[in-house]
Amino acid sequence: MKIDIGNALADVASPGVSRAALDRLDDRVEACHDRIERGRRDDEFGYAALNLPETTDPEAITEAVDPVAGAEYVLVVGIGGSALGAATLAEALGDSRVLTLDNVDPREVSEVLSLLPLDETVLNVVSRSGTTAETLANFLVARAAFEEADVDWTDRTVVTTGDSGPLRDLADDHDLPALRVPDGVPGRFSALSSVGLVPLAVRGHDIAPILDGARDAADLSGSLYETPGYAYGAVAYALDARGAAVNAMLPYAESLDSFGEWFAQLWAESLGKDGLGQLPARALGATDQHSQLQRYRAGPANTLVTFVRPRERTSLPIPETDVDDLAYLGGTGMDDLIDAEFEATEASLAAANRPSVRVELDRVDGRGIGELLYTMEVACVLAGELYGVETFTQPAVEWGKNATRGLIGESNEESAAVAEKTRLVVE
Numbered sequence: 476m477k478i479d480i481g482n483a484l485a486d487v488a489s490p491g492v493s494r495a496a497l498d499r500l501d502d503r504v505e506a507c508h509d510r511i512e513r514g515r516r517d518d519e520f521g522y523a524a525l526n527l528p529e530t531t532d533p534e535a536i537t538e539a540v541d542p543v544a545g546a547e548y549v550l551v552v553g554i555g556g557s558a559l560g561a562a563t564l565a566e567a568l569g570d571s572r573v574l575t576l577d578n579v580d581p582r583e584v585s586e587v588l589s590l591l592p593l594d595e596t597v598l599n600v601v602s603r604s605g606t607t608a609e610t611l612a613n614f615l616v617a618r619a620a621f622e623e624a625d626v627d628w629t630d631r632t633v634v635t636t637g638d639s640g641p642l643r644d645l646a647d648d649h650d651l652p653a654l655r656v657p658d659g660v661p662g663r664f665s666a667l668s669s670v671g672l673v674p675l676a677v678r679g680h681d682i683a684p685i686l687d688g689a690r691d692a693a694d695l696s697g698s699l700y701e702t703p704g705y706a707y708g709a710v711a712y713a714l715d716a717r718g719a720a721v722n723a724m725l726p727y728a729e730s731l732d733s734f735g736e737w738f739a740q741l742w743a744e745s746l747g748k749d750g751l752g753q754l755p756a757r758a759l760g761a762t763d764q765h766s767q768l769q770r771y772r773a774g775p776a777n778t779l780v781t782f783v784r785p786r787e788r789t790s791l792p793i794p795e796t797d798v799d800d801l802a803y804l805g806g807t808g809m810d811d812l813i814d815a816e817f818e819a820t821e822a823s824l825a826a827a828n829r830p831s832v833r834v835e836l837d838r839v840d841g842r843g844i845g846e847l848l849y850t851m852e853v854a855c856v857l858a859g860e861l862y863g864v865e866t867f868t869q870p871a872v873e874w875g876k877n878a879t880r881g882l883i884g885e886s887n888e889e890s891a892a893v894a895e896k897t898r899l900v901v902e
């Protein structure tokens with residue numbers, strides 16, 4: 476993994492960070508690193524997630540799912556950190572047969588359930604708490620669909636949850652394969668545990684390379700100049716302090732589209748606290764060169780663009796053509812084209828003095844995605860230390876959750892406030 480922060484320096488970009496400021500920040504990085512290492516050593520809540528490459532046992536996961544291994548489809552029922560890791564990993568491995576129900580949109584849920592051959596589908600219900608309303612509602616609807624199709628859901632369901640709670644009880648009552656969400660690991664940091672890996676193991680993938688890749692990135696030193704994750708976290712933090720309130724994640728690979736979603740949760744839920752934190756924006760290269768790029772290059776100078784690109788791609792030759800205007804494309808490859816677009820876009824931002832960072836992985840495969848996810852988690856934990864926020868909590872999502880519960884069930888203070896909404900309606 477390589478992180479190039481050259482285009483975030485003050486002599487290229489505004490906002491930008493000077494070498495002198497980076498050197499000063501590196502002293503703070505060293506202190507933060509000591510804190511992070513202490514947290515890892517003591518398996519403290521949140522910091523324990525950075526030990527997952529060592530503590531997750533791929534063989535144990537593969538063994539636990541053996542009764543349902545080799546399924547044609549896996550339907551992951553979860554939300555947030557209990558869905559995005561699996562979706563990201565599956566997409567990176569090119570497996571389109573891992574599907575996710577992470578919303579309670581009735582049309583989408585009905586469509587997914589009616590299209591899937593349920594007798595060839597394994598249901599993986601994932602919830603750390605075991606109490607999340609969206610996940611439980613989707614599970615109940617999916618279970619009913621299995622029953623209606625005359626498929627025994629108890630033969631085809633794997634549960635991933637904590638030590639206690641409704642989902643743990645369900646697994647015990649029906650003797651379902653059940654995997655534990657490891658202690659001390661918040662949902663958005665759990666991709667490299669049973670939470671993210673079970674669906675892939677059920678589909679028959681070798682999950683060990685994902686953890687090998689993560690392990691490659693897990694040797695942290697106390698300097699941003701030596702640890703790619705620290706370089707990214709420190710630069711994102713420094714640019715935010717200088718006005719880059721938006722962080723646009725722009726991977727140049729379709730297979731990293733879901734990674735952008737995963738990153739958005741990681742960055743927003745971990746760092747958006749006490750009036751601080753960058754707003755993660757999601758984009759995709761080269762597609763969004765033809766939409767969002769206009770804003771990134773010529774809108775307000777408040778955005779860090781994070782490029783992610785694999786150095787190696789599948790090659791796909793572009794056929795020769797006798798159309799003169801298109802002749803330049805003939806004889807090249809689509810891989811050359813997307814790389815050229817990436818280089819051109821990066822240079823176009825630098826030419827407009829807009830900051831960007833380049834994240835390069837060897838290729839999008841198990842090892843590559845493991846390394847990328849772990850590097851971004853390290854970056855996020857470091858940024859949390861630099862901001863001085865509580866990286867591993869998410870108190871701001873609770874109000875809305877309580878209000879929803881109150882509207883559907885017994886009313887409460889939050890649901891009562893819903894009725895007090897100020898209205899100015901135009902029809």
Ligand SMILES: O=P(O)(O)OC[C@H]1O[C@H](O)[C@H](O)[C@@H](O)[C@@H]1O
Pocket residue numbers: 554555556557601602603604605606607610662663744869872
């Ligand atoms: O795994 P669960 O307990 O079901 O939680 C699923 C998700 O819901 C919550 O609202 C949190 O904000 C997320 O951080 C979490 O990943």
